[in-house]
Amino acid sequence: MTDRKRGGATRPARPAWAGRNYTLLTAAAVITGLGNSGALIAAAFAVLASGGDGTDVGLVAAARTVPLVVLLLVGGAVADRLPRHRVMVAANALNCLSQGVFAALVISGRAELWQMAVLSALGGAGHAFFAPAAEGMVLSSVRGEQAGRAFALFRMGVNGASIGGAALGGALIAAVGPGWVLAVDAAAFAVAGALRAFLDLRGMPDRAPGGGLLGDLRDGWREVVGRPWLWAVVLQFSVVNAVVAAAEAVYGPQVAEEHLGGAEPWGVALAAYGAGTVLGGLLMTRWKPRRILLAGTLCVFPLALPSAALAVPVPVAWLVAAMFATGVTLEVFGVTWMTALHQEVPEEKFSRVSAYDWLGSIALVPVATAAAGPVEALVGRPAALWGCSALVVLLTAAVLCVPDVRNLTRRGTAGGGPVASGAPAEGQPTVKAPSGGSGEGMASAS
DSSP states (O other): OOEEEETTEEEEOOOTTOOHHHHHHHHHHHHHHHHHHHHHHHHHHHHHHTTOOHHHHHHHHHHHHHHHHHHHHHHHHHHTTSOHHHHHHHHHHHHHHHHHHHHHHHHHTOOOHHHHHHHHHHHHHHHHHHHHHHHTTTTBSSOGGGHHHHHHHHHHHHHHHHHHHHHHHHHHHHHHOHHHHHHHHHHHHHHHHHHHTTOOOTTSOOOOOOSOHHHHHHHHHHHHHTOHHHHHHHHHHHHHHHHHHIIIIIIHHHHIIIIIOSHHHHHHHHHHHHHHHHHHHHHHTTOOOSBHHHHHHHTTGGGGHHHHHHHTTOOHHHHHHHHHHHHHHHHHHHHHHHHHHHHHSOGGGHHHHHHHHHHHHHTTHHHHHHHHHHHHHHHOHHHHHHHHHHHHHHHHHHHTTSHHHHHOBOOSSTTOSTTTTTOEETTEEOBOOOTTTTSSSOOOOO
16 A cells, blocks of 8 residues: 655555445445444334334334345346446435435324335335345456455445444434434435446446346356355355344344343444454455355354344343354355355356345345244244244254365455456456445345
8 A cells, every 4th residue: 555645744545456436335335334224223113112013023124125035136137237336326216215204204203014114115125226236346346356355345344334323323213213313324325326326337348238137037047056055055044144134123122122221232232243243354354264165154153142142131241242253253254255256156147146145045034024023922032032043053054064165265366256357447457245245235145
C-alpha cells in the first residue's frame, strides 16, 4: 500500500486492486448491513408490540422467505442476462419502498399482521433478484490473485457494520420503538442503491446470450449436480439455515423478552456474532487452508452453540460468548465456501449457480419459521432449541463423509479459477462476493 500527499498531508491510499467498483460495492454493502442488522430485530419486536406471539413472528418471517424461494431461480437467470448492477439497483428501490411503508405503519401504530406479512413478502421478492446479481459482482471487481483477500476484507466491512447495527438497533428499539429502526433501514437501501447506480461496467466481459430462461436454468442445474461437494453442502444448509432461522427469528426474541431483559441484550448478543465474524474475516486474510472445504465444514459445528445456549437459557454473558465463537468460525466457512465457488464455477454461469445455492439454502426456512410456534407448543421451547442444535451437528458430520468435501484443494493462487480468468473491470483485471455477503439478506450456504 502506498501513500498519497494532498495539501501537504500524507494519507494512506487504498490498495491498488481496490478500484472504484470494489469501493462502491463495499460501501453500499456496509450501509445496508448497518440498516439490516437492526431491522431484523425490529421486525420481530414490531410483531410482538402489535400483540402478536411467537407464531405470528414466524409467519411474518416466513412471508419474507416464500417469494425469495419462489423467485430466486428467475432472479439468477435474469442476473446472468441483464447488467447486474441495474438488477441490484431495482431491487434496492423495491426494498426501500417496502421498508419505508412498513416503518410508517409501525410508527403510526396502525400496523396489522397481514400488512407486515405483505411488506415482508415484497422485501423478499426484491432480495430474490438482488442476491444472485450481487454474487456476480463483487469478485468481478478485483484482480484474481487478490480475490481471497478482497473478499475477506469485504466481509469484514459488512460484518463490522452488523456489530454497530445490531447493538444500535436493539438500543433504538428500546428507546424509540421498532418503527424508527425500520425507517433507518429504508434510508440505507436508498443510499446503497444510489451508490450502485454509479458502478462502471465498461471493462466487464460480454456474456453470450443463453438458450432462453428454461435453458439457462437447466444449464445452471447441470453445474450444481455435477459437483458433489456443492450439492452436499447446499443440502446441509437447507436444514441448518432453517433451524437457525427458527431459533434466531422466533425463539431468540421470546427468550430475550422473558429471560434476558428484552431487545437490548438480544441486540448485544447479535452484535457479538458480528464481532466474531470480523475476527474471522481478519483471520482469513492471513490463513489460506489447503483443503478449503474440509476446514470450512469443520467450522460449522459451533453453529449449534447459540440454540443450545437459548435452550438452557444461559446468562447473557454466556450467550454473547457463544454468538461470538459462532461468528468467528462461520466466517471461516463463508470465505472458504466462496473461494471454492469462485475457483470452480465459470463466471458466465455464476449467478445461476448462486441462485441454486440460495434456493437450496433457504427453501425450508419459511417452513421452519412458520412451524416454530406450533413445534414449541407441542414439545416446548427448550426441546425445540435442543433439536435445532442436534440437527446442525448431525448434518455437518454427514457432509464430512463426502470425499469431495474433504479433498477439494485450493489452487495455486486464491481465486485463481474460472471466475477470475478474464474478468477485467475499470480497465484492469478485476472481483466478486458471497451468498449473503452483500449484507442484505440471510445467510445461505455461502
